[in-house]
Amino acid sequence: xxxxxxxxxxxxxxxxxxxxxxxxxxxxxxxxxxxxxxxxxxxxxxxxxxxxxxxxxxxxxxxxxxxxxxxxxxxxxxxxxxxxxxxxxxxxxxxxxxxxxxxxxxxxxxxxxxxxxxxxxxxxxxxxxxxxxxxxxxxxxxxxxxxxxxxxxxxxxxxxxxxxxxxxxxxxxxxxxxxxxxxxxxxxxxxxxxxxxxxxxxxxxxxxxxxxxxxxxxxxxxxxxxxxxxxxxxxxxxxxxxxxxxxxxxxxxxxxxxxxxxxxxxxxxxxxxxxxxxxxxxxxxxxxxxxxxxxxxxxxxxxxxxxxxxxxxxxxxxxxxxxxxxxxxxxxxxxxxxxxxxxxxxxxxxxxxxxxxxxxxxxxxxxxxxxxxxxxxxxxxxxxxxxxxxxxxxxxxxxxxxxxxxxxxxxxxxxxxxxxxxxxxxxxx
Numbered sequence: 366x367x368x369x370x371x372x373x374x375x376x377x378x379x380x381x382x383x384x385x386x387x388x389x390x391x392x393x394x395x396x397x398x399x400x401x402x403x404x405x406x407x408x409x410x411x412x413x414x415x416x417x418x419x420x421x422x423x424x425x426x427x428x429x430x431x432x433x434x435x436x437x438x439x440x441x442x443x444x445x446x447x448x449x450x451x452x453x454x455x456x457x458x459x460x461x462x463x464x465x466x467x468x469x470x471x472x473x474x475x476x477x478x479x480x481x482x483x484x485x486x487x488x489x490x491x492x493x494x495x496x497x498x499x500x501x502x503x504x505x506x507x508x509x510x511x512x513x514x515x516x517x518x519x520x521x522x523x524x525x526x527x528x529x530x531x532x533x534x535x536x537x538x539x540x541x542x543x544x545x546x547x548x549x550x551x552x553x554x555x556x557x558x559x560x561x562x563x564x565x566x567x568x569x570x571x572x573x574x575x576x577x578x579x580x581x582x583x584x585x586x587x588x589x590x591x592x593x594x595x596x597x598x599x600x601x602x603x604x605x606x607x608x609x610x611x612x613x614x615x616x617x618x619x620x621x622x623x624x625x626x627x628x629x630x631x632x633x634x635x636x637x638x639x640x641x642x643x644x645x646x647x648x649x650x651x652x653x654x655x656x657x658x659x660x661x662x663x664x665x666x667x668x669x670x671x672x673x674x675x676x677x678x679x680x681x682x683x684x685x686x687x688x689x690x691x692x693x694x695x696x697x698x699x700x701x702x703x704x705x706x707x708x709x710x711x712x713x714x715x716x717x718x719x720x721x722x723x724x725x726x727x728x729x730x731x732x733x734x735x736x737x738x739x740x741x742x743x744x745x746x747x748x749x750x751x752x753x754x755x756x757x758x759x760x761x762x763x764x765x766x767x768x769x770x771x772x773x774x775x776x777x778x779x780x781x782x783x784x785x786x787x788x789x790x791x792x793x794x
Contacts, residue, residue, distance in 0.1 A: 369706070372567075374699035377560040380406065381613070381698075384556050385690060388451035391490055391547045391584040392416075392428040392525050399546050400528040400582060403559065407566045409582065413524035420594035423587060426490065428523025429457050434516040436470070436497060438509055445499050451549040452686050454516060455496035456488035461516040470512055473497065476504045477685065484686035486551065490587075525591055528582035530566055534574035539599075540630065540712065541606035541669070542566070542705075543656040547584035551688040553675060557613035560698055565609075565705050575713050577602070581656075589659040605630035606669035607708070608655045612701035613693025614682075616674040618645045624661040626650065628668020632765045633711035637704060640774050653677065672705065711775065715765045718758040718782055718791040726755065732788050746773060750781035758782075760794055 383402055389395040400411050418425040434447035434454045447453050455475070473496040475487050481501030489496070495516055527546070544562040548555035559582060566580045579599075583589055593600055605628040612618075620634040626649065638645040652658055654677045660669035674697065675683065682688045729735035735748055753771040754764075764782060768775040785791045 369703060372564060374695035377564055377698040378695040380560045380563060381552055381556040381693065382690060384559065385550050385552060388431060388549045389547055390429050390456050391587055392426065392523060393430045396526045396546055396584065400526065403528060403563050403582060407530060407563050409528035409530045409580070411526060411528050413526050414591050414595065415524050416522045420591045423590050425525045425587065425591060427520040430519050432517040437513045439511060439513060444506065445497055445503055450484055450686060452484045452486050452498055455494070455498060457490045458495035458516050458518055459493055459520065460518050461495050461514050464511055464513055466511055467507055467509060470514065471507070474499060474504060476501045480681065480685065480687070486684040525584065525587065527584065527588050527592065530580045532569055532574060532578040534577040536575060537577055537602050538604045539577045539579050539602045540709065541579045541581060541603055543581040543583060543589065543606065543608045545585040545588065545655060546582050547588070551684070552690055552693045553611045553613045553688050554683060557611060557693055557698060558609040561612050561702050561705065562609050564702055568706060569709070572713070583656065585655060589656040593659060593665065600665060600667065603667050606660055606667060608657045608669065608671040610655050610671060611673040611675045613698050614675045614680065615697065617643055618701065618704055619673050619676060620647045621654065621657065621671040621673070622647060622650050623657065623668035623670050624650045625666070625668045629712055630670050630708065631668060632769065633708045634670060634672065636711060636765050636768055636775050637707045641704070672701070711765060715763045717760055717763050717794050718754065718786070719760050719794050720755055720758040720790065721792055722790050727790055734784050734788060746777050747781055749773065750777045751785055754778060754781045754785055755790065758791055
């Protein structure tokens with residue numbers, strides 16, 4: 366299967382450019398606008414779940430929307446303006462229109478001492494509050510005794526909005542791909558995952574699929590909880606999943622395994638990153654991050670991993686205004702998409718075989734598939750692979766499993782299986 370995406374990488378970057386100005390949160394019109402832009406490229410269905418809906422131990426919150434916000438001097442000069450950056454307002458801030466003494470105002474302000482030019486990203490989803498985020502320079506310039514504050518927002522009974530696309534395969538077993546859609550103007554954390562998931566969905570739609578695939582564009586935490594609570598039956602078909610986050614920066618790829626660590630996506634991702642031969646890493650599960658936390662919870666135990674470059678809270682630009690269009694590149698997005706396609710291709714083509722000559726080692730030399738002259742030292746990789754395939758093909762080891770055990774490239778193991786099957790020594794099961 367050809368797993369190289371047939372697209373210009375600039376298309377993914379262009380999608381991010383179009384989404385970057387929108388002010389997203391866990392609910393609201395910014396999410397709807399984002400999903401409609403995705404819908405122009407991928408035929409997702411857009412769903413809404415009403416505020417107040419109980420989803421396990423959580424409740425879908427009121428819908429939050431923002432029109433404008435600012436801090437101004439008493440003569441009307443805006444010193445912090447939402448129109449300059451949607452990161453300036455703490456997400457889910459309640460409406461405010463009041464004058465404040467500067468010391469009282471500062472109790473509602475957030476800055477980054479170590480990066481005075483950057484604006485931090487802060488939220489207050491489940492605690493009624495308000496606030497502004499600003500650069501250290503803006504903060505230090507607040508020398509007036511009093512300021513006018515306006516936050517023109519609404520918190521109303523509305524809905525949580527998410528996007529979904531199901532691509533049926535020959536079997537009902539599903540692989541879920543998720544991207545979170547709840548962050549405002551940040552490119553790596555949020556938009557890179559949306560872009561890669563969108564174009565991954567486009568490529569998957571052209572495949573002759575063995576597995577079924579479901580792509581979810583959902584708000585972080587509350588979105589995956591809401592989907593799982595309202596799709597209990599569907600969740601029973603999920604055999605694995607992949608959360609796509611932070612895929613546009615310059616760092617190497619990192620795959621975070623599921624809690625079990627041996628699900629089908631875990632094995633495919635581990636093999637692909639190994640075979641790519643780069644400084645890419647596979648790490649164990651930890652119980653914070655993105656959608657993988659909810660799918661791996663004790664009530665589900667779905668082996669759901671996560672693919673990223675910069676790790677959650679491990680790069681300075683994380684959750685700041687420095688995560689802008691200059692922080693990501695089309696080449697890195699394209700490389701992440703290729704890695705995803707390679708992983709899913711592994712799932713599609715992976716197979717188990719039964720050794721048809723299981724009583725000892727079959728004589729490969731007389732079949733012309735092993736060297737005739739003995740005593741020449743270690744066998745080559747293909748010969749080694751044939752021995753491993755014969756040794757482990759008892760109907761319980763997949764080719765990916767064998768490649769991991771043998772520490773050989775999967776392509777070599779697949780070639781060995783083809784040779785042996787051609788000699789009627791293996792049967793695919």
